[in-house]
Amino acid sequence: MSHCSNNSAGSARAPSEGEDTSASPAWAAWAAVGSLALGVFSMVTSEFLPASLLTPIARDLGISAGVAGQTVTVTALVAALAAPLIVLMTARFNRRVVVWGLTLLIVLANLLAAVAPNVGVLLLARVGMGISLGGTWALAAALVMRLVPPHLLPRATALVFGGIAAATVCAPSLGAYLGDLWGWRAAFLLVTCLGLLALVIQLFAMPSMDPQPSAGFRTFGVLLRRRDIQIGFITVLLVFSGHFAGFTYLRLYLEQVPRLEIKELSLVLLVFGVGGLLGNFAGGFIAERSVRMSIFLSSILLSLSTFTLLPYGSLTPIVFIAVGLWGIAFGALPVGTQIWTTQSGADHAESAGALLVTTTQGAIAVGAVIGGLLVNGLGIYAVIGYCSLAALIGGITMFLGGHRPFDKAAP
Numbered sequence: 546m547s548h549c550s551n552n553s554a555g556s557a558r559a560p561s562e563g564e565d566t567s568a569s570p571a572w573a574a575w576a577a578v579g580s581l582a583l584g585v586f587s588m589v590t591s592e593f594l595p596a597s598l599l600t601p602i603a604r605d606l607g608i609s610a611g612v613a614g615q616t617v618t619v620t621a622l623v624a625a626l627a628a629p630l631i632v633l634m635t636a637r638f639n640r641r642v643v644v645w646g647l648t649l650l651i652v653l654a655n656l657l658a659a660v661a662p663n664v665g666v667l668l669l670a671r672v673g674m675g676i677s678l679g680g681t682w683a684l685a686a687a688l689v690m691r692l693v694p695p696h697l698l699p700r701a702t703a704l705v706f707g708g709i710a711a712a713t714v715c716a717p718s719l720g721a722y723l724g725d726l727w728g729w730r731a732a733f734l735l736v737t738c739l740g741l742l743a744l745v746i747q748l749f750a751m752p753s754m755d756p757q758p759s760a761g762f763r764t765f766g767v768l769l770r771r772r773d774i775q776i777g778f779i780t781v782l783l784v785f786s787g788h789f790a791g792f793t794y795l796r797l798y799l800e801q802v803p804r805l806e807i808k809e810l811s812l813v814l815l816v817f818g819v820g821g822l823l824g825n826f827a828g829g830f831i832a833e834r835s836v837r838m839s840i841f842l843s844s845i846l847l848s849l850s851t852f853t854l855l856p857y858g859s860l861t862p863i864v865f866i867a868v869g870l871w872g873i874a875f876g877a878l879p880v881g882t883q884i885w886t887t888q889s890g891a892d893h894a895e896s897a898g899a900l901l902v903t904t905t906q907g908a909i910a911v912g913a914v915i916g917g918l919l920v921n922g923l924g925i926y927a928v929i930g931y932c933s934l935a936a937l938i939g940g941i942t943m944f945l946g947g948h949r950p951f952d953k954a955a956p
Contacts, residue, residue: 798858
């Protein structure tokens with residue numbers, strides 16, 4: 546059933562308060578999707594900043610790189626807990642009001658991080674970031690489902706998650722460059738402004754959407770008993786923990802192994818980001834034909850690209866290529882895993898999204914903790930090795946465990 550089947554050329558109007566916008570004109574729907582993508586861009590840029598600013602943050606606050614890396618862990622843990630709670634606690638609120646509130650929290654959290662005098666205040670700011678992150682991811686896919694027809698879901702999802710890809714272009718390279726030029730606090734101030742811009746646009750573009758009925762905590766149990774949900778979440782736990790173990794300490798790797806200067810380092814991170822942008826839309830293209838194939842291929846590519854860094858990490862051209870392929874692989878992953886989960890739990894989309902956020906952020910937290918332990922105990926090579934192995938096992942899990950055929954787009 547197309548969400549836009551009842552539209553006509555003369556039906557364009559602003560939705561009234563409380564009106565479900567599932568029948569809103571196509572242009573208005575895509576404007577809303579675009580505003581959501583912009584909010585995601587500012588949010589993910591905020592999430593990725595500590596990884597690209599790890600060294601200056603640690604130096605300025607007088608802490609080790611391993612401790613500084615736990616700013617990623619705190620954000621991920623809070624997001625994992627916040628996702629299902631926000632879905633339940635905001636069940637009676639108009640969804641656009643919830644989106645506005647979550648975007649405002651991005652602004653406040655980044656502002657607090659920019660002025661943090663010590664690691665305690667910085668961690669508090671990252672707690673606020675985690676709440677916004679968890680809530681936004683929990684609702685994003687369900688909102689997209691209500692804004693566009695089912696056959697456009699992969700395309701619209703790719704656009705929203707293009708915010709991830711665009712953030713991977715900007716955050717690592719720009720964060721590292723600005724951190725060296727003006728200091729890490731200036732980078733957080735810039736992201737504060739991005740979040741404010743996203744909020745202003747969302748105030749005008751996001752239509753009114755009534756909350757949908759929820760069965761509460763029972764819904765989570767129903768979803769977790771489904772085989773496709775189980776296979777998807779196991780894959781996410783493995784691949785995302787591997788990726789973020791490696792990505793959190795990628796700057797440290799580039800400084801220690803190929804020994805890149807700040808300009809080269811920023812360029813490598815830019816290559817990662819551009820790769821992520823390409824991977825995002827490639828992942829959406831493949832997912833329109835087979836979601837399972839999209840997840841499998843991106844996981845294997847992530848494993849192979851990071852494995853290449855183990856024997857050839859001292860060769861700068863190889864590093865550029867491997868990191869670029871890593872970016873492509875990770876850019877495709879969120880699109881595939883979101884669509885897999887949304888379609889597997891389409892009858893409880895918000896709850897399915899919340900569970901995916903909890904799983905993903907739990908995987909990120911585990912990856913950051915493991916990465917910190919490995920980098921402090923065994924060195925940077927151990928972190929990259931874990932990243933490659935976890936992604937490989939995750940890809941095999943999707944290949945063997947998913948019972949749907951490769952040529953079906955909807956799992």
